[in-house]
Amino acid sequence: MGLGRIFRSSLVLVATMFTQPAAAQLLQTREAALAQDAGEYARLYGVAQDEALRRLRVQHESVAATDAIARRYRDRLAGISVQHRPDYRYIVYLTGDDPVAEMHLRFGDASIPLVFRTGARSSRDRVVWAITYHQAAIRAALPSPPSMGLDPRTGELVVIVGNAIAAADGGAAALDARLEKLTGVPVQVRVLERTDVNLGLHGGGRLDGISPDDGKRYRCTTGFAVTDGARSGITTAAHCLDEMTYYDPQRRPTPLIFVGQWGWGYHDVQIHAGAAPERPLIYSDTARMIERPVELQRARPSTRAGDFVCHRGESSGYSCAEVELLDFAPAGDLCGGACLPTWVTVAGPNCRGGDSGGPVFSGTTAFGVVKGASYRRDGSCAFYFYMSLDYLPAPWSLLLDAAPARAGR
Structure with missing residues (x-):
């Protein structure tokens, strides 16, 4: 099965602008962007x-x-x-x-x-090494491959399993002990009936394409404007269709040119080329009436558990929550096989099928692009996970806004 076919099982929606802002839309200052996110922070933390x-x-x-x-x-x-x-x-x-x-x-x-x-009991470097080195053995030791990652609050390797797996192994404590013996690092088994998926098929988005496999129309989400030094492009998830058309809020079409997709191990990104944007902007509200410039990029090693970040997707709209796990490897074979421990999770409850590929940000700082989510049995969002922009494929890099600096960040 080809790489494109593997990832087309799950498509997503548009969150980012690729053309000049319309007159009716509000272009935020740096301070206004941070104030919008602060409104969500104030609401969540009282x-x-x-x-x-x-x-x-x-x-x-x-x-x-x-x-x-x-x-x-x-x-x-x-x-x-x-x-x-x-x-x-x-x-x-x-x-x-x-x-x-x-x-x-x-x-x-x-x-x-x-x-x-x-x-x-263990350093971060040792835990990340244990995930990388023992991932295959951990997957083989359990009836179904778990997700796993580092919890910086406890310094433990977190392994997320379902109730049936925990019960079959004598409970979470017994499974803890077995996996600690296997990996040589402290393990915290979390029991959660969930499914990790690339965020899935959904209508109503702004990137449209017709699948050559089944003739159906699918829609995806864009993330950030990028450049290779000669061309401008826009990112989305690697599991989107190759042939896509971008639609702005006035539903004006802009055909895009497929550049390439990278979806193995630590990547889930696809790049399309088109007319260069006037400025690198992202939508930061559910209705796509507010835009903010992208001025900075946060590296994954500088990201901390508890950092307050936001994302914008066509299905769940604009929302903010805390970073939870670093060095995360999703369950299953979502990366053309097992995923490497390079992903970052963000707490729910606001993620839904249709958000994948959208931007993760705080103020005017870009963090990454949404890959997928973990859903509980009742369909609610436990957490979503994103690919850091550290992993944009060379020679592509994030386009940053060159307008005069504004107060705040």
């Missing part, structure tokens, strides 16, 4: 809008500081996470018992605690 905005500013401005901490303590580092309740702070989890004094990160008038906790 804080005032100005406090939510302050915390999101700190989230962006603290990356260099936590990157430096990660480098300094790399041999001991189990993970770095963001705590939102009861107060806002950063937690650094280290192996060993040697204590490290609490620090405070200062950004303007904000002083944010950075607390070190010791006693982790």
Whole structure:
């Protein structure tokens, strides 16, 4: 079976603009983009809008500081996470018992605690190595391949299985012990009746194409504008059709030229070329009436558990939630075989079939493109997972907005 046929079993919808903004649409400033996301933060955590905005500013401005901490303590580092309740702070989890004094990160008038906790049983590097090296053995040891990843809050290898698998192995505790013996790192078995899938077939989107396999019309989601230095392109999921037409909010068509798809192991991205965008913009509201520029890119190693990120898909619209697992490998064979532990998960409940390929962002900073989701038995979204833009295929890179800088991020 060809790569295109493997991935066409699950198609998605448009979330990003590829043409010049229409006059009726609102183009956000950097500050307005962050304020929109802060509104979601305030609603979810029950804080005032100005406090939510302050915390999101700190989230962006603290990356260099936590990157430096990660480098300094790399041999001991189990993970770095963001705590939102009861107060806002950063937690650094280290192996060993040697204590490290609490620090405070200062950004303007904000002083944010950075607390070190010791006693982790394994470093992040060891857990990621264990996932990579033992993935085949873990899959073979269970009736169906589980998903797995690193939880930076605990420094554990998280293995997600269904009730039947846990019960057959004597319960989660017994399975924990067996997998710890196999991998040599601490394991946390999470029992969740779910299915990991590439986000699936759905109508009502803005990228249309006719499948040569069954003659049916399918629709997909775009992610971010990219360039190879000579051409401009737009990303979507690798499991979209090769021949696609983009439709703007006024339903004006723009035929796109298929460039290529990359969908093995750590990739799920496809690039189409077309008329160059006036500016690299993404839609940041459900109705596709608000656009924001893309000004920065967040690297996967700089992403922390608890980072507050947003995504926009045609099915679920605009929503925001916390990053949960890093170095995640989805269950099954969603990557042309087993997936490598390079994906990042974000908490539900807002993901639905039709969102795959859409952009993940915070303010005007781009994080990645949605690949798929894990659904509970009742059909609700447990979490979605995305491909970091670190893995755009060479020579393609993210197009960043070159307009004059605006206040905030």
